[in-house]
Amino acid sequence: MRRVIGCNATYGVGGIGQHLAHMVEESRAAGVLGGYLVPEGKPGDAQAQSVSSPWWMRYVHACPPIRWSPSWRNHLSNEAYDRALAAALPADGTAYMGFVGKSLRTFRAAQSAGYDRLELVAANSHIDNVAAQHERAATQTGIRDTWLNASQQRKTRAEYDAADAIYVHSEYVRQSFLDAGFPASKLIRTHLQPAPRFQPPEARPDDKSFHVVYVGRLDATKGLPLLIDAFAQWPHPNAHLTLVGGWATPVMRRYMQAALRADPRITVAPGDPLPTLHTADVFVHPSFEDGFGYAPAEALACGVPVIATEDTGMAESITDGANGYVVPTGDTDALIERLDAVATHPLATTASLWPEQATHPVPAVN
Structure with missing residues (x-):
């Protein structure tokens, strides 16, 4: 298998960027990485291909009312980058791995190019659960600032249907898909880890605060x-x-x-x-x-x-x-x-509190 990965996050930057880096390195370790398409890859990595978001998106983001809507800014950014990924997709891959909300166009391009496997990374729980929880947040706090709208929700559901496999990285996410009626056989569990630079200090301050x-x-x-x-x-x-x-x-x-x-x-x-x-x-x-x-x-x-x-x-x-x-x-x-x-009963220590977990590589599916 030759897996091509696409995402609109910079390698290793932010939550999605770290998630992307995890999937890239697990695929590389499994010997199936054919390349990855991102705004900016790992420095010096020959398998990274730079794909920029369309230049006109900066003007779209500046236009009212979009500039004040996190959900429309998010959806339009994802849609624009999905189109850019579809146009840049290599012709020699056999599997395409994309992230939810930004993969439907590229899935279609991969199918047209002869890819035989479509894989989707679910960064959040099932999109209907996300919508319900964000509505709950708005009702309880009186502040509506969700990054999700109905258009992205429909697109994400279509990506779920098109994918041959959906990668989930917590039991919370996995259970949300099972609750939505997805078969366990379509879900592949991965295990994320915090970056190595996050280590305890040699000593903690003793300032009585x-x-x-x-x-x-x-x-x-x-x-x-x-x-x-x-x-x-x-x-x-x-x-x-x-x-x-x-x-x-x-x-x-x-x-x-x-x-x-x-x-x-x-x-x-x-x-x-x-x-x-x-x-x-x-x-x-x-x-x-x-x-x-x-x-x-x-x-x-x-x-x-x-x-x-x-x-x-x-x-x-x-x-x-x-x-x-x-x-x-x-x-x-x-x-x-x-x-x-x-x-x-203080619990803070100068030792890590993150539980040691076994490594679970992204499977090299035939």
């Missing part, structure tokens, strides 16, 4: 309003909350600005999360839906206990009371209770 950290997009679908509400109600006298990330909508900007004015203990610090993780006592991931969750996995690797929701894929790597806690999604009281538990 309790440092709570969140890393990721600052939006409602990630549960940020719940975390901020929980933190505001939590009576710990020396607690500080650091949010590593940025917002994408005017509504979330206004919400965050108001939250920062109301509570000086909260700090927004975008950039590399590693230095912040090295000062953390606990990491909170209150997301309404995450297929995996690289940020909380990276926190565990840095020796930081994690409080995560049950709708986060990497929650399967948390053992309650040992390296963190899993809480019901959308439950502010549960967040407060577990913050109390970690503050009372």
Whole structure:
């Protein structure tokens, strides 16, 4: 088999970029990598082919109302890059692997070119579950900032139907497809790992403060309003909350600005999360839906206990009371209770809390 992989993320950058890198390296190790098409590949990698998004997308993104809609910006970016991938697809592959929401056009091009296998990487749970969880987030928080719209939902369902195999990377994702009626035989389980650079510090600060950290997009679908509400109600006298990330909508900007004015203990610090993780006592991931969750996995690797929701894929790597806690999604009281538990019985260490797992290579399917 000669597998060609396509994705609109830079190799190793961000959650999707890390997921892409994992699939590329597992395919390379299995001896089936025929090349990968990306905006920017691994430096010096002869198997990386650069494919740029159409130049006109920057103008589309700047046009109201698209500029204020995360869902339309996301969908149109995926659609434009899917078309670019379809035009750049090599003719000598036998299997094409793409990511959900950005593969339907390339699937059709691969079939026309004689590829005999179409593979899909499900970065999130089944798209209908994502839609339901994002709607739940909007209802509970009053902020609607989903990256998903009906057009992308329809396209993703068509990709599911066209794919010969769907790669899932957590039991949460796998079960969502089983619940939607997909046969287990169509699902292939992979196991993601945090990047090696995420290691515990030699020593943690002893400044008598309790440092709570969140890393990721600052939006409602990630549960940020719940975390901020929980933190505001939590009576710990020396607690500080650091949010590593940025917002994408005017509504979330206004919400965050108001939250920062109301509570000086909260700090927004975008950039590399590693230095912040090295000062953390606990990491909170209150997301309404995450297929995996690289940020909380990276926190565990840095020796930081994690409080995560049950709708986060990497929650399967948390053992309650040992390296963190899993809480019901959308439950502010549960967040407060577990913050109390970690503050009372500290779990942060100078050793990794990420469980060692066996390597499960991407199968070299005949």
